Amino acid sequence: MPASVLYFFIIHGVLTFPDGSLTGHCTGSTAMAEAQKKQAVLRAEPAAEKTVNSRFCKVTINGRRELDVPAGKSLLTALRDEKILVPTVCRGRGICGVCKVKVLHGGGAILPTETPLLTKEEQRCNIRLSCQITVQNDIAVEIPEPVLSVREYDTVCTEIEELTYDMKRFRFELKNPPSMKFVAGQFVQLLCPRYKESSEAVYRAYSIASNPNDNGYIDLIIRKAPRGICTTWCFDYLKTGRSVRLSGPYGDFHLSDTDAPIICIAGGSGMAPFVSMLNAMRDIRSKRQVSYFFGGNTVRDLCLQEQMKIFESVLPGFMFIPVVARPAENERWSGQTGLVTEAVQRQFKDLSRHEGYLCGGPGMIDASIKVLKGLGMPDEKIYYDRFA
Amino acid sequence: MKESPQEKMLEEALRSSKLVAGGFMGTDSRHPARVIDEDWEQLQKCGFTPAQTARRMQELTDLAAPGLGNWLEAVPGRLQVKSEDFKGALVCPWSHPGLFAKRITTARRMDTGDQIVWTDLNLHMIAEHGFFEGRGAFFRIEPADIVRILFEGLT
Numbered sequence: 001m002p003a004s005v006l007y008f009f010i011i012h013g014v015l016t017f018p019d020g021s022l023t024g025h026c027t028g029s030t031a032m033a034e035a036q037k038k039q040a041v042l043r044a045e046p047a048a049e050k051t052v053n054s055r056f057c058k059v060t061i062n063g064r065r066e067l068d069v070p071a072g073k074s075l076l077t078a079l080r081d082e083k084i085l086v087p088t089v090c091r092g093r094g095i096c097g098v099c100k101v102k103v104l105h106g107g108g109a110i111l112p113t114e115t116p117l118l119t120k121e122e123q124r125c126n127i128r129l130s131c132q133i134t135v136q137n138d139i140a141v142e143i144p145e146p147v148l149s150v151r152e153y154d155t156v157c158t159e160i161e162e163l164t165y166d167m168k169r170f171r172f173e174l175k176n177p178p179s180m181k182f183v184a185g186q187f188v189q190l191l192c193p194r195y196k197e198s199s200e201a202v203y204r205a206y207s208i209a210s211n212p213n214d215n216g217y218i219d220l221i222i223r224k225a226p227r228g229i230c231t232t233w234c235f236d237y238l239k240t241g242r243s244v245r246l247s248g249p250y251g252d253f254h255l256s257d258t259d260a261p262i263i264c265i266a267g268g269s270g271m272a273p274f275v276s277m278l279n280a281m282r283d284i285r286s287k288r289q290v291s292y293f294f295g296g297n298t299v300r301d302l303c304l305q306e307q308m309k310i311f312e313s314v315l316p317g318f319m320f321i322p323v324v325a326r327p328a329e330n331e332r333w334s335g336q337t338g339l340v341t342e343a344v345q346r347q348f349k350d351l352s353r354h355e356g357y358l359c360g361g362p363g364m365i366d367a368s369i370k371v372l373k374g375l376g377m378p379d380e381k382i383y384y385d386r387f388a
Numbered sequence: 389m390k391e392s393p394q395e396k397m398l399e400e401a402l403r404s405s406k407l408v409a410g411g412f413m414g415t416d417s418r419h420p421a422r423v424i425d426e427d428w429e430q431l432q433k434c435g436f437t438p439a440q441t442a443r444r445m446q447e448l449t450d451l452a453a454p455g456l457g458n459w460l461e462a463v464p465g466r467l468q469v470k471s472e473d474f475k476g477a478l479v480c481p482w483s484h485p486g487l488f489a490k491r492i493t494t495a496r497r498m499d500t501g502d503q504i505v506w507t508d509l510n511l512h513m514i515a516e517h518g519f520f521e522g523r524g525a526f527f528r529i530e531p532a533d534i535v536r537i538l539f540e541g542l543t
C-alpha cells in the first residue's frame with residue numbers, strides 16, 4: 001500500500017466520527033500544542049508521566065448520571081459494565097433488536113445493521129441499538145427508568161415443584177441482595193451457566209410468579225422447550241441447593257390502578273404473572289372483578305387448580321375458568337371445552353368496560369386480541385406479555 | 389478450498405451450543421456447505437427446491453396457528469397440523485437481523501402416522517440458506533421426508 005494512502009486512512013480513521021464531524025480533540029489540537037510549548041518554557045521540572053492514549057468519553061444517562069467510558073467500547077458493554085443491565089438476547093451481536101435506547105445527542109448516524117430492527121418511527125426518534133453504538137464521543141441517552149433499577153441477584157434454588165408433565169415451579173431464595181422490589185407482572189432474567197449442552201452462559205427471561213410482598217424469594221414457572229438452552233438446564237441439571245444468578249426486575253406488564261373489571265387469558269407458563277398479581281390482590285383484599293381464562297390442550301396441561309380455588313375463596317370478585325381444548329377420552333372433564341378464546345366469547349357479549357390482560361405465545365395473544373376487540377374492548381385497554 | 393474467516397465463524401456458530409442446546413449440526417461431521425449441497429441435490433431429485441419446501445411449510449404453519457396448539461386438518465382426512473408457542477426467541481446463525489419466535493409446528497400424515505416438526509427458525513434457514521440442519525440435530529429434517537409427508541399424495 002502506498003504511504004500516502006495509508007496516511008489518508010490514519011487521518012480519517014482516527015480523527016473523524018461516524019457522523020462525519022471532526023472531533024474536538026482534532027480542532028483543538030493546534031491551540032493545545034501552543035499552550036504546551038509555553039508551559040514547557042516556564043517549567044523547570046518535567047511533569048510526572050501520564051499515559052493519555054486512552055481517551056474517555058462522557059455518557060450521560062437521563063440527564064443526571066454521568067459515566068466516563070473509554071472510547072471504543074460499545075455502549076451496551078459500557079452500560080452493563082456499570083451494572084446498567086439493558087436487556088439483550090443476542091449478547092450484542094446486533095441481531096435481536098432488544099437493547100434499544102434513545103440517543104439524545106452523539107452516537108453518530110444510525111448504522112445499516114440497525115435499520116432492519118428499528119421502525120421508521122423509532123429511527124425518527126433516534127432510538128438506537130446500544131450494542132451497535134461505539135462510544136467515540138460524548139453521548140446523552142435516555143433509558144427507561146425501570147431498567148436503571150435492574151440489579152443482579154445471587155440466589156439459591158430452594159424448591160422445585162412439578163406442576164405438569166412439562167412445567168415446573170422453581171423457587172430462588174435471594175441472598176445478595178436479600179430482597180427484590182418488583183411489581184406483579186414483571187420478569188427476571190436467569191443466568192444459565194455453561195454446561196454440557198451449552199458452550200456459553202446465557203440469560204433467559206421468565207415472568208415472576210411469586211408475591212411482590214414476599215420479596216425474599218422469586219418463584220418462576222418454566223415450561224420445557226425442546227432444545228431450549230436454559231429450560232433444558234433448569235429441568236435436567238438444576239438441583240435444589242444450587243446457586244443461581246438472576247437479574248431484574250424487567251418489564252412494564254402490570255395491573256392498572258383502576259377498578260375496571262378484568263379479563264385475564266393465559267396458557268402454559270403464561271400462568272406465572274397472574275399468580276403474582278392474584279397474590280398481590282389478595283394482600284390488599286381487592287374486590288375487583290377478575291375472570292381468569294386458562295387454556296390447555298388436554299386436562300394434563302392444567303396446573304395450580306387448587307391454588308386458584310384458594311384465590312376464589314379469598315378474592316370475592318375472582319373467577320377461574322380452566323378451558324380444555326380437547327379432553328382425552330380417558331380424562332374426566334366437566335369444565336369448559338374448546339379454545340380459550342371461544343370460552344371468552346361464550347361468557348361475554350360486551351367487554352367495552354373491561355380491561356384485558358394476556359400472557360402467552362404470539363398465536364394466543366393475537367387470537368385473544370381479535371376476540372377482545374370484537375367484543376368491544378378498546379385497544380388501549382388490552383395489556384399483554386407476549387412470549388418471545 | 390480454504391475457509392474464509394466468516395465461514396469459520398459460521399461453522400463454529402452452527403456446531404456450538406451458543407444459540408440452541410446441542411447446536412444445529414448434531415453429530416454431522418460434514419462441512420455445513422456440503423450438508424447444504426447434498427440436501428439440495430436430494431430435494432432436486434424429488435423435484436423440489438428449498439424455496440418451494442419452505443413455502444409449503446410456512447403455509448402449514450399459518451394454517452396451524454389458529455389452533456393454538458391443537459390439531460387441525462390441513463388436508464381433510466390426510467394431513468394434520470398443529471403449532472405450539474414456547475417462551476423465548478431464537479436468532480439466525482447467519483446473523484440475519486431479527487428474532488424468531490419459539491414456535492414449533494408439527495405436521496402428521498393421518499394415513500401413516502408419520503410426522504415432522506419444525507420451528508420458525510427452520511423455515512427461515514431453509515428458505516434463505518437451504519439449511520435443513522446436520523444429521524443428529526434435534527430439528528434435522530430429511531428433505532425426502534418433507535416431500536413424502538407434505539407433498540406426496542396430497543394433491
